[in-house]
Amino acid sequence: MLRRFIRPARRLPLWLLLSVAAPFVFEVIVHLWRYSVPRPASELDTPFFTTCQEPDVGAKRENAIFVMLARNHERVKAKKTIISIESHFNKWFNYPIMFLNDEPWDPLFIQELNATVSGKAMFEVIPREQWTYPDWIDPAAAKENIRQQGETSTPHAGEEGYHHMCRFYSGKFYELDVLKSYKWYWRLEPDVDFTCAITYDPFVQMARHKKVYGFTIALWEVGASCPGLFRATADWKEMMGVPANNLWKSMVSASWMPFPFRSLLSWLPHRDRHGDTWSLCHYWSNFEIADMDFFRTRAYQDYVEYLDKKGGFYFERWGDAAVHSLAVAMFVDPRKVHHFEDFGYRHDRLFQCPANAPGGQLLESPLLGNGTNADGTTSTWSPEMENGIGCRCECDGRETQNYGGYCLNKLKQPTSLRRPWFTWLL
Ligand SMILES: *[C@@H]1O[C@H](CO)[C@@H](O)[C@H](O)[C@H]1NC(C)=O
Ligand SMILES: *[C@@H]1O[C@H](CO)[C@@H](O)[C@H](O)[C@H]1NC(C)=O
Numbered sequence: 001m002l003r004r005f006i007r008p009a010r011r012l013p014l015w016l017l018l019s020v021a022a023p024f025v026f027e028v029i030v031h032l033w034r035y036s037v038p039r040p041a042s043e044l045d046t047p048f049f050t051t052c053q054e055p056d057v058g059a060k061r062e063n064a065i066f067v068m069l070a071r072n073h074e075r076v077k078a079k080k081t082i083i084s085i086e087s088h089f090n091k092w093f094n095y096p097i098m099f100l101n102d103e104p105w106d107p108l109f110i111q112e113l114n115a116t117v118s119g120k121a122m123f124e125v126i127p128r129e130q131w132t133y134p135d136w137i138d139p140a141a142a143k144e145n146i147r148q149q150g151e152t153s154t155p156h157a158g159e160e161g162y163h164h165m166c167r168f169y170s171g172k173f174y175e176l177d178v179l180k181s182y183k184w185y186w187r188l189e190p191d192v193d194f195t196c197a198i199t200y201d202p203f204v205q206m207a208r209h210k211k212v213y214g215f216t217i218a219l220w221e222v223g224a225s226c227p228g229l230f231r232a233t234a235d236w237k238e239m240m241g242v243p244a245n246n247l248w249k250s251m252v253s254a255s256w257m258p259f260p261f262r263s264l265l266s267w268l269p270h271r272d273r274h275g276d277t278w279s280l281c282h283y284w285s286n287f288e289i290a291d292m293d294f295f296r297t298r299a300y301q302d303y304v305e306y307l308d309k310k311g312g313f314y315f316e317r318w319g320d321a322a323v324h325s326l327a328v329a330m331f332v333d334p335r336k337v338h339h340f341e342d343f344g345y346r347h348d349r350l351f352q353c354p355a356n357a358p359g360g361q362l363l364e365s366p367l368l369g370n371g372t373n374a375d376g377t378t379s380t381w382s383p384e385m386e387n388g389i390g391c392r393c394e395c396d397g398r399e400t401q402n403y404g405g406y407c408l409n410k411l412k413q414p415t416s417l418r419r420p421w422f423t424w425l426l
Contacts, residue, residue: 024258031262035254035276037246037413044335044415047342048205051360052391055092055199055367062203064184066090066097069165072106075113077190082116085188089198092367094119095186098178102131102161122178130172131164134308142314149317154224157317167313169285169320171304174295187288195344195353196393197368202289206338213328214289214338216345216352218407221280225317227269228310233326234272236306240299246414247334251326253279281407282325286347289340300327325411334414342389353395355388356381368392 066085070078082097090097096119099105105123114121133139143160150158173179184203206214237248244252255262255275265275294300304323312318328337344353361381363370371379371392382395409418 028256028258031259032254032256035249035252037250039417040415043417045338045412047340047389048202048209048338049200049391050342050389051357052197052362052365052368053199054362054365056201057092057367059201059204061093061095061201062184062207063182064095064186064203065179065182066095066186066188067100067179068097068188068190069100069169070109070190071101072103072109074190075106075109078109079112079116081188081190081192082113084192084194086116086118088194088196091118092199093201095203096120096122097188098122098124100124100126100176102126102164124176124178126168126176130168130176133314136309137311137314142311145315152224154222154317157225163314163317166318166320166323167308170313170318170323171295171301171308174292175301179292183291183293185288185290185292187286187290189286189347191347192286193344193346195346195351195395196342197391198343199362199368199391202340206289206291209338210336211338212291212294212332212336213283213324214340215283215285216287216340216343217284217347217350218281218411219284219350220407221282221319221322223270223280225319226312226322228312228316229307229318229322230270230278230326231266231272232307232310232312233303233330236303237330238273240302242299242330245329245334247329247332247337247411250334250410250413251278251281251329253277278326279407279410281410282322283328283411284347284350285319285321285324287340287343287345288324289338294332295324297331299331303327303330337411337415339408339412342391344390344393344395351395353382353393354390355385355395356383356390356393357388358384358386360384360388361392 068078068081078099097117099109099113099121101123102125104125110123113123133142146158146160146163156162179185184206186202202214205211237244252272253276255265255277257265257275262275263273265271265277266273268277270278270280304327307313307318307323341352342354345351346353361371361384362368371381373379379392380394381392382390409416412418
């Protein structure tokens with residue numbers, strides 16, 4: 001009985017099966033190999049410092065500015081951020097801070113925040129034409145679409161202002177008259193915490209090490225916010241003949257489907273026209289220390305203009321974090337991207353907080369103090385741990401864990417020796 005079922009299969013010779021399958025298997029292997037990212041011979045991006053430093057308050061500053069987009073009703077949250085960055089960094093370095101609003105400022109906001117900064121504070125209003133629909137978008141259709149997006153669970157997709165904000169931070173921001181004279185910026189948001197002392201000047205270090213883009217947290221984008229973004233980006237990249245560097249390859253999850261069936265996958269979202277997909281990994285752009293000249297390049301501005309014409313800032317909810325990340329992956333040498341893994345940073349429920357450096361807390365520093373405050377209270381630093389790189393971090397017991405370790409490892413793949421097993425597969 002059993003033999004009767006088996007026999008027909010036996011008649012198809014194994015050699016025939018194998019020789020039909022072999023070219024497909026071979027093609028898949030070659031395809032995956034094209035997207036493999038070689039392990040570097042040494043770490044190509046390391047922390048600038050791994051212990052506290054005596055703040056060099058007399059050193060030459062870079063041409064840099066903090067930028068925070070805030071609304072009048074976010075006064076308390078904005079102040080919280082400024083108090084945090086001033087006490088952990090800027091009281092020693094006094095960089096100016098620019099507050100941007102899409103509406104006229106409430107005098108109370110100006111008064112309170114101006115009194116909170118140690119450097120110069122500026123309060124600017126974004127020109128109306130940079131915070132509205134472009135000519136080629138029908139506002140009524142866009143508004144209706146945004147209303148419908150609001151009925152889905154995609155975060156902020158139903159907020160018109162949020163769409164303008166993402167578009168603004170993606171492209172127009174760097175071209176603002178009030179920012180034109182600055183090269184570097186550090187982006188702040190209302191309601192974030194810095195949880196470690198930052199005792200060196202990151203702008204100076206970025207310039208010295210020829211870095212272009214600095215981040216703290218990497219994570220997955222919400223796929224439903226941008227089903228067409230990767231395709232648009234990959235199409236543009238091919239159209240312009242931009243070669244794929246290792247950072248781009250680390251963003252792409254190459255498909256295991258053999259040609260020609262692979263191409264059929266291109267009908268699915270987050271796929272390029274060959275059927276390969278974006279892992280959705282990106283840098284969380286609410287923290288950014290970056291060289292604005294990168295965003296001002298012809299290539300970057302052309303890319304964003306192309307995206308803008310596609311309408312995805314309104315008819316989907318393309319975020320500036322995803323746009324920045326894909327652009328960095330497309331244009332920037334991976335060695336020029338810096339992970340500030342020594343910074344403690346929290347926004348929403350996501351955080352990064354390193355363990356403190358053993359013997360590196362510089363208790364004798366006159367500027368940093370010995371941990372006993374003027375009022376007699378003592379600072380509650382987290383314990384020092386082997387391989388810790390933090391300076392006086394206060395992590396509430398949540399140290400060393402960067403949310404979304406998968407994405408962090410993915411995006412650091414071209415520069416880092418430390419790789420978990422599952423990234424070897426891709
Ligand atoms: C902020 O305060 C300083 C003095 O502390 C003052 O000179 C400056 O004009 C104020 N800036 C604004 C925008 O109010
Ligand atoms: C730390 O500094 C405070 C003054 O800032 C001083 O009163 C205290 O004795 C110092 N503690 C140690 C252990 O040096």
